[in-house]
Amino acid sequence: MQPRRILVTCAAMLLAALGVAQAQDGKPKDAVAEEQAKLPMPALELPPKPFKTAEEHYRYLLEKAHGGTKHTMSTIPVWDGLWASGNNTMPGIFLVNGTLSTAWKPGAKVKEGVLTPPYEKQFRERRAEVEKYGEQLYDRLTNCEYPGVPRWLWEPYVKEFVNMPNQSWFMNDMMNETRRIYINGEHINTEAKHSSAGDSIGFWDGDKLVIWTKWVNPADYVRGMPLTSNQFEMVETWQERHNASGARQLVTQVTFYDPLALLKPQSAVYTHESRPDLEKAGVRIRNWECDSSSNSYKAADGSTQFYLPGDPQYKNPRGFTDFPDLPGQSLNPIFDAEQ
Amino acid sequence: MMKNPIVAAVAAGSLVVGLPAVAHHSFASYDVAQQKLVEGHVTQWNYNNPHSWLMIEAPDANGEMKTWSFEGAAIVHAARQGVNGTTYRRGENVRVVMFPMRDGRNAGALCFVMKEDGAFTRPNDGICDSEAVHARWEEKGWLSKDAKSLTVHPAGD
Numbered sequence: 001m002q003p004r005r006i007l008v009t010c011a012a013m014l015l016a017a018l019g020v021a022q023a024q025d026g027k028p029k030d031a032v033a034e035e036q037a038k039l040p041m042p043a044l045e046l047p048p049k050p051f052k053t054a055e056e057h058y059r060y061l062l063e064k065a066h067g068g069t070k071h072t073m074s075t076i077p078v079w080d081g082l083w084a085s086g087n088n089t090m091p092g093i094f095l096v097n098g099t100l101s102t103a104w105k106p107g108a109k110v111k112e113g114v115l116t117p118p119y120e121k122q123f124r125e126r127r128a129e130v131e132k133y134g135e136q137l138y139d140r141l142t143n144c145e146y147p148g149v150p151r152w153l154w155e156p157y158v159k160e161f162v163n164m165p166n167q168s169w170f171m172n173d174m175m176n177e178t179r180r181i182y183i184n185g186e187h188i189n190t191e192a193k194h195s196s197a198g199d200s201i202g203f204w205d206g207d208k209l210v211i212w213t214k215w216v217n218p219a220d221y222v223r224g225m226p227l228t229s230n231q232f233e234m235v236e237t238w239q240e241r242h243n244a245s246g247a248r249q250l251v252t253q254v255t256f257y258d259p260l261a262l263l264k265p266q267s268a269v270y271t272h273e274s275r276p277d278l279e280k281a282g283v284r285i286r287n288w289e290c291d292s293s294s295n296s297y298k299a300a301d302g303s304t305q306f307y308l309p310g311d312p313q314y315k316n317p318r319g320f321t322d323f324p325d326l327p328g329q330s331l332n333p334i335f336d337a338e339q
Numbered sequence: 340m341m342k343n344p345i346v347a348a349v350a351a352g353s354l355v356v357g358l359p360a361v362a363h364h365s366f367a368s369y370d371v372a373q374q375k376l377v378e379g380h381v382t383q384w385n386y387n388n389p390h391s392w393l394m395i396e397a398p399d400a401n402g403e404m405k406t407w408s409f410e411g412a413a414i415v416h417a418a419r420q421g422v423n424g425t426t427y428r429r430g431e432n433v434r435v436v437m438f439p440m441r442d443g444r445n446a447g448a449l450c451f452v453m454k455e456d457g458a459f460t461r462p463n464d465g466i467c468d469s470e471a472v473h474a475r476w477e478e479k480g481w482l483s484k485d486a487k488s489l490t491v492h493p494a495g496d
Binding site: 136144158174281282294305308309310317 | 383384394413421446
C-alpha cells in the first residue's frame with residue numbers, strides 16, 4: 001500500500017471513530033444555525049489587494065500561481081466522504097455583529113454602507129418581516145427553487161466533492177444541485193442565459209482550488225439575508241485543513257462582486273465539516289424529491305402554507321402511479337412489504 | 340402592545356423557541372407557542388427530502404377518526420438524530436408531540452414521537468429542540484399513561 005493511501009486509511013479510521021463520538025452525544029450539529037455558529041471558524045483572509053471585478057481578482061491569482069498547478073489523478077487533493085456546511089462569517093457583512101446565530105432572528109441591526117440603496121431598501125423590508133413575524137414568512141425555496149449561489153455555500157444539507165484534473169464536481173443533496181468547475185478553462189455560455197449555479201472555472205494553486213463563478217440567477221445569500229443581482233460574481237479559494245480538534249474541514253475564502261447590490265466587493269469565510277458520523281448512520285445522497293413530494297406553497301397573504309391529505313392539490317410524498325391495479329407499480333414496496 | 344393576535348403569537352413563539360430552523364420553507368404557519376399530544380396509529384412514514392412526514396389515524400376533537408399529518412426533518416437531519424426509513428411502521432401506535440398548525444387543521448411540526456415500547460424518537464426539524472421539550476414533558480408528567488390525546492401545553496412556563 002502506498003504511504004499516501006496508508007495515511008488516508010488511518011485518517012479515515014480515526015475520523016470514523018470521531019464520528020461515533022459525534023453521533024453518540026445526540027446533539028444536532030447542523031440542525032440549527034445556532035449550533036453551526038459554535039463550530040470552529042478560521043480567520044477571514046481578504047484578497048491580496050482590492051479588485052474592482054471578479055475577473056481582475058481571478059486573473060491576478062492565476063498569474064501569481066504561474067498559471068496554476070497541473071494536477072494528475074494521483075496528485076489531486078481528495079476531499080472524499082460526506083460533508084455538511086459549518087460556520088461562516090457572511091451574516092457579519094450585512095448585520096451589525098452578525099453571526100449565523102443572529103442572522104435569522106429578530107433584533108439584528110442592518111449595517112449601513114454595504115448595499116446599494118435599492119438593495120438596502122429591500123433588505124430592510126425583509127428584516128422588518130423578521131422583526132414582525134419572528135422569521136421571513138416565505139422562502140423562495142419553498143416551491144422547490146434551486147438555492148443557487150451564494151446560498152450553496154451555506155445550505156445545511158449533505159454534500160460531496162469530487163476533484164479531477166479537468167473538472168471538480170461539488171454536489172449538494174439539496175435540489176440535486178451540482179456545481180461543475182472547469183479547470184484551466186474559460187467561461188462558456190452558448191445558451192446565452194444565466195443559471196442557478198452559474199458558470200464556474202478554476203485552477204489549482206498547490207492544494208488550493210481557486211474558482212470564478214459568473215452568470216448566476218438573482219437569488220439571496222440565505223433566508224433573512226439580502227438578495228443578489230444577476231450581475232453577481234464570486235471568487236472562491238477552497239482548501240482542506242484540519243480544525244483545532246483535528247477534524248477535516250474545507251475552508252472557503254470568498255469575495256462577492258455585485259455592482260448592482262453591493263457598494264463594494266465583500267469577503268467572507270465559509271466552512272464545511274467532514275461528517276463520518278453521517279456515513280456511519282448510512283446516509284447516502286439520493287435524488288431530491290422536492291417536485292414530487294413537497295406540499296408547501298406560498299399562500300395569498302404571502303405566508304407559507306401546506307396542502308394536506310384530502311386537499312385536491314396534495315401530492316402523496318410516497319409517489320403516484322397511473323397503474324394502481326398493475327402488480328409491481330407501487331413506489332413504496334419496502335414500506336408496504338414490511339407491514 | 341401588538342394588536343394582531345397572530346403577530347403577537349408568532350413573536351411570542353419565536354421568543355419561546357429561539358431556534359432558527361433550517362428547512363426549505365418558513366415555519367411561521369406552525370404555532371410554536373404551544374405543544375400538542377396526538378396519539379394514533381401510523382398510516383404512512385414518508386422518509387423524504389425536503390421533509391419527512393408522519394401520517395397517523397387518530398380521533399379529532401369530535402372523536403371522529405382523521406388523518407393527522409406531521410412534518411419532520413430532511414433525511415440527513417433525521418438520520419443524524421437516529422431516525423431512518425423503518426423507524427415507524429404502518430399500524431403501530433405512536434404518541435406525537437408537535438407544534439400545531441395555526442389554522443387548526445389536523446397537522447403540525449414534529450417535535451418528538453414516543454413509540455409503543457416507550458422509545459423516544461427525534462424526527463424533528465430545527466423548529467424544535469426535541470431533547471429539551473421531551474425532558475420537560477417527562478418532568479411535568481405530561482407523558483404519563485393517563486395523558487389524553489389532543490392535550491395542549493404551552494411551550495414555556
